[in-house]
Amino acid sequence: MSHPETPCSARKERVIALSREYLMPARVSAWERLGVPLVIGRREGYRIWDLDGRELLDVHLNGGTYNLGHRNPELVELLRQSFDELDVGNHHFPSEARAELAEALACCTPGPLHYSMFVPSGSEANDLALRIARHATGRRKIVSLEAAYHGRTGLSAAAGRPDMARYFHSDYPAEFVTVPFEDLPAMEHALSNRDVACVLMETIPATYGFPVPSDGYLPGVKALCERTGTLYVADEVQTGLGRTGWLWGVEAWGVEPDLLVTGKGLSGGLYPMAAVTMTKSVGAFLEEQGWGYVSTFGGAEPGCRVAKRVLEICSRPEVLxxxxxTAERLVKGLEELRARHPYLTGIRKKGLVMALETGADGGAIRLSRALYRRGVWAMFSGFAPSVLQWKVGLLADDAYCEALLGRLDAALTDVEAESSA
Ligand SMILES: Cc1ncc(COP(=O)(O)O)c(C=O)c1O
Structure with a gap:
């Protein structure tokens, strides 16, 4: 295993140079500044290898995309088989793979969710959910959380923190309203004019460092929605598919959304797939408008086959x-580390949705770098850089957790030594 400071191989240097020249110059420079010159090569299970061969335990999982592991063998085999008979299909016509996935989603999502629509990404799925909510209610306003990230397309970006939407002149301040997390009176005020189409909510806001809502918050928002004729859209892109210990995060709080958005891990990180699932009444337009929304690659048939299996795996009682x-085992280990390491000030947790509080502004960036050096890839929270996202996979075993905790122990010792130097 090479050390992170080992000079780059020619191959890795070439990838970085090409990316700087043709792809993402500012991002390449940012990673250089942060001391994480990672180019991912081999990947397997919950491990990735830098192009130079250095192993890292992956607890970023690209936001849960690799919830079932990188290149999960069962899913890879299914995808391979599907290429023997399928291509993306023709989105104008009924398709077996797409219809079966829609049926599976109707069966496994909470409450009376029924119709599904498919798109290639979480951003597009949120964008579509907002359009549907507007049509269904005849209202234009959207309410979301100040701490939210819902994607980067037009409407999904406008519903998140406004900086990037504004940067591209795509913000709509008159129609998109944000309220603070956990503030029910602010939510009540925002909905009081009965002119809001929907509240779009991440069940646990990922980019804000997974602050776990209090017991009454999500049911309280849902009750306000019902009282004001507002639809509740659950963005389950990061909290769905078993990560909370429930198949869908909202189930942990007994909330039945009007629309549910899923993506990332939906097809095991092997095919771009995301979905919006909605009640029959919200999706009534589908009964009159056959082409209200079309997407050539949305619901690509190989992805649908894999997604159906992902739902089946994540629903297995033994998997949940x-x-x-695993979450209990990890929390025990993390609490032990917290008792010995003052740098680690708190642990946020709901099942395997976890985050580590450092108590220092930028503390999670320093911890992320220290972990990288010790052979772990974990990402700080974009909107809360004192909090490190700690996303262990659904199928991780005890040996993996032990190795992970051992490396975290070493990384915490390193950052504490750095801080006192
Ligand atoms: C909660 C949430 N919603 C939506 C998205 C957007 O998904 P995508 O990147 O697939 O467009 C993300 C991506 O990180 C997310 O974390």
Missing amino acids: AGARR
Whole structure:
């Protein structure tokens, strides 16, 4: 295993140079400044290898995309088989793979969610959910959380923190309203004019460092929505698919959304897939408007085959029970580390949705870098850089957790030594 400071191989240097020249100059420079010159090569299970061969335990999972592991063998085999008979299909016509996935989503999502629509990304799925909510209610206003990230397309970006939407002159301040997380009176005020189409909510706001809502918050928002004729859209892109110990995060709080958005891990990180699932009444337009929304690659048939299997795996009682057990094991280990390491000030947790509080502005960036040096890839929270996202996979075993905790222990020792130097 090479050390992170080992000079780059020619291959890795070439990838970085090409990316700087043709792809993402500012991003390449940012990673250089942060001391994380990572180019991912081999990947397997919950491990990735830098192009130079250095192993890292992956607890970023690209936001849960690799919830079932990188290149999960069961899913890779299914995708391979699907290429023997399928291509993306023709989005104008009924398709077996797409219809079966829609049926599976109707069966496994909470409450009376029924119709589904498919797009290639979480951003597009949120964008579509907002359009649908506007049509269904005849209202234009959207309410979301100040701490939210819902994607980067037009409407999804406008519903998040406004900086990037504004940067591209795509913000709509008159129609998009944000309220603070956990503030029910502010939510009540925002909905009081009965002119809001929907509230779009991440069940646990990921980019804000996974602050876990209090017991009454999500049911309280849902009750306000019902009282004011507002639809509740659950963005489950990061909290769905078993990560909370429930198949869908909202189930942990007994909330039945009017629309549910899923993406990232939906097709095991092997094919771009995201979905909006909605009640029959919200999706009534589908009964009159056959081409209200079309997407050539949305619901690509190989992706649908894989997504259906992902839902089946994540729904297995032994998988959900295993995730809860792993979460308990990890929390015990993390609490032990917290007792010994003042740098680690708190642990946020709901099942395997976890984050580590450092108590220092930028503290998670320093911890992320220290972990990288110790062979772990974990990402700080974009909107809360004192909090490190800690996303362990659904199928991780005890040996993996032990290795992870050992490396975290070493990284915490390193940052504490740095801080006192
Ligand atoms: C909660 C949430 N919603 C939506 C998105 C957007 O998904 P995508 O990047 O697939 O467009 C993300 C991406 O990180 C996310 O974390």
